[in-house]
Amino acid sequence: MKPRPFDYVRPDTVDEVLELLAEYGDDARILAGGQSLVPMLNLRLIDAAVLIDVSRIAELAEIRDQPAAVEVGAAVTQNALLGWPQLAQRLPLVAAALPFVGHFQTRNKGTVCGSIAHADPSAELPLALAVHGGDVVLRSQARGERVLSVSQFQKGMLATAREPDELMTAVHFPALAGWGAAFREVARRHGDFAIVAVAGLVMGEWAHVGVGGLHGRPVVTPVRADVLRERPDDWFREWLDYFEGYDDLHASAAMRHAMCRKLIPEVVAEAQSCFG
Amino acid sequence: MLRMKREERRRIALTLNGKKLAAEAEPRMLLSDFLRHGLGATGTHVGCEHGVCGSCTVLVDGTAVRSCLTLAVQAEGREVRTVESLAAPDGALNPLQAAFRDHHALQCGFCTPGILMSFTDFLARNPRPSEAEIREVLSGHLCRCTGYANIVAAVKEVAGKS
Numbered sequence: 001m002k003p004r005p006f007d008y009v010r011p012d013t014v015d016e017v018l019e020l021l022a023e024y025g026d027d028a029r030i031l032a033g034g035q036s037l038v039p040m041l042n043l044r045l046i047d048a049a050v051l052i053d054v055s056r057i058a059e060l061a062e063i064r065d066q067p068a069a070v071e072v073g074a075a076v077t078q079n080a081l082l083g084w085p086q087l088a089q090r091l092p093l094v095a096a097a098l099p100f101v102g103h104f105q106t107r108n109k110g111t112v113c114g115s116i117a118h119a120d121p122s123a124e125l126p127l128a129l130a131v132h133g134g135d136v137v138l139r140s141q142a143r144g145e146r147v148l149s150v151s152q153f154q155k156g157m158l159a160t161a162r163e164p165d166e167l168m169t170a171v172h173f174p175a176l177a178g179w180g181a182a183f184r185e186v187a188r189r190h191g192d193f194a195i196v197a198v199a200g201l202v203m204g205e206w207a208h209v210g211v212g213g214l215h216g217r218p219v220v221t222p223v224r225a226d227v228l229r230e231r232p233d234d235w236f237r238e239w240l241d242y243f244e245g246y247d248d249l250h251a252s253a254a255m256r257h258a259m260c261r262k263l264i265p266e267v268v269a270e271a272q273s274c275f276g
Numbered sequence: 277m278l279r280m281k282r283e284e285r286r287r288i289a290l291t292l293n294g295k296k297l298a299a300e301a302e303p304r305m306l307l308s309d310f311l312r313h314g315l316g317a318t319g320t321h322v323g324c325e326h327g328v329c330g331s332c333t334v335l336v337d338g339t340a341v342r343s344c345l346t347l348a349v350q351a352e353g354r355e356v357r358t359v360e361s362l363a364a365p366d367g368a369l370n371p372l373q374a375a376f377r378d379h380h381a382l383q384c385g386f387c388t389p390g391i392l393m394s395f396t397d398f399l400a401r402n403p404r405p406s407e408a409e410i411r412e413v414l415s416g417h418l419c420r421c422t423g424y425a426n427i428v429a430a431v432k433e434v435a436g437k438s
Contacts, residue, residue: 001325001326002304002306002309002325003304003306004304005282005283005302005303005304006282006303006304007279007280007281007282007303008278008279008280008303008347008349009277009278009279009280010277010278010279010349011277012277016277031347031350034345034346034347034350035327035342035345038326038327038344038345038346038347039326039327039345042306042325042326042344042345043326051303051347053347053350055350079339099412102416103330103413103415103416104340104394104398104412104413104416105330105333105340105341105342105394105413105416106327106341106342106345106416108339108340108341108397109339109341109342109345109346189415190412190415191415191416
């Protein structure tokens with residue numbers, strides 16, 4: 001289908017974007033890559049009075065390698081980050097997760113920040129940011145800049161703490177030197193949203209495991225690798241409420257739970273094998 | 277800063293297959309419709325119109341994107357390449373197209389323009405891909421004649437792998 005009519009604005013600077021957001025608020029939608037927004041507009045699932053196109057703003061298209069974190073700007077595409085030469089070394093979990101985000105063709109246009117702002121509960125990038133313990137940078141004309149942790153930012157299914165006059169200018173992935181990383185998911189077709197996705201970061205016997213596709217937002221929990229190896233039943237019984245999931249067209253809650261039971265130990269073992 | 281009202285029509289100029297062309301479009305016009313109806317380049321096919329089937333894939337500044345998930349106004353000033361650019365002026369097929377013909381990699385041909393453009397981008401970046409990489413790129417397309425095995429064989433031949 002074709003989208004309903006909307007106004008289109010293409011500002012040249014972030015300050016102009018903030019001015020427009022202050023003017024339009026809830027009536028405006030930010031268009032960066034458009035790989036989630038435009039399908040929803042075409043299917044007429046949502047309406048927008050005005051689209052603010054930030055895809056040509058040079059100051060938002062930068063990957064900044066800072067000592068403690070890697071900052072990814074709002075117009076950086078998923079394939080641009082995937083092609084960043086330092087990615088595997090600086091953010092191995094993101095390097096492992098990105099090939100699962102959409103398809104080659106949608107990653108050429110889809111942005112890292114856009115996926116996180118869209119906040120689909122089974123999307124890979126919000127999950128990777130959650131396991132990293134990353135931050136989201138929001139800016140408005142009225143209140144300036146604020147930095148939210150990912151758990152403060154992602155409230156639930158497609159719901160975030162972004163105010164209508166705010167632009168997500170960047171996300172920060174903390175660089176975790178020396179941690180092992182692994183990512184796996186089950187999807188009906190490669191590139192589709194995952195039924196269940198599991199991301200793990202491991203340091204020695206300590207792991208941070210994140211699961212997408214079970215709740216309205218990614219679930220992250222610490223776990224000891226030796227406990228998962230030796231007493232997995234005990235651990236899963238304790239966390240059953242977290243990993244039980246829900247029924248939908250693609251999988252029952254029991255099937256989701258079974259996927260977690262298989263994937264979590266695999267991911268932790270794989271991440272442990274590349275630790276160091 | 278460019279501002280367009282919803283009913284406003286703007287002259288959108290871009291380079292299509294090496295030629296500078298322009299036509300009018302309102303903000304909501306998709307690049308896929310702009311190419312077909314505005315510029316008359318009907319080689320690009322339109323299938324699902326929500327980014328799943330891949331038949332409308334074109335190159336914008338050299339990278340393969342869904343033209344149904346791109347607004348015409350977003351392509352303003354850009355270099356767009358479609359399937360019409362692949363064959364030589366005398367109609368001779370390029371190596372990728374010839375391999376598709378030789379391997380019977382198209383049946384009804386509806387999905388073919390998008391698949392050719394995806395692999396035009398991909399093989400330019402990665403001239404010797406593995407079969408797994410070829411299949412990953414192909415996962416971004418739907419062929420309802422289910423000719424996938426022959427498509428993989430055709431791309432492998434061009435990539436010097438068969």
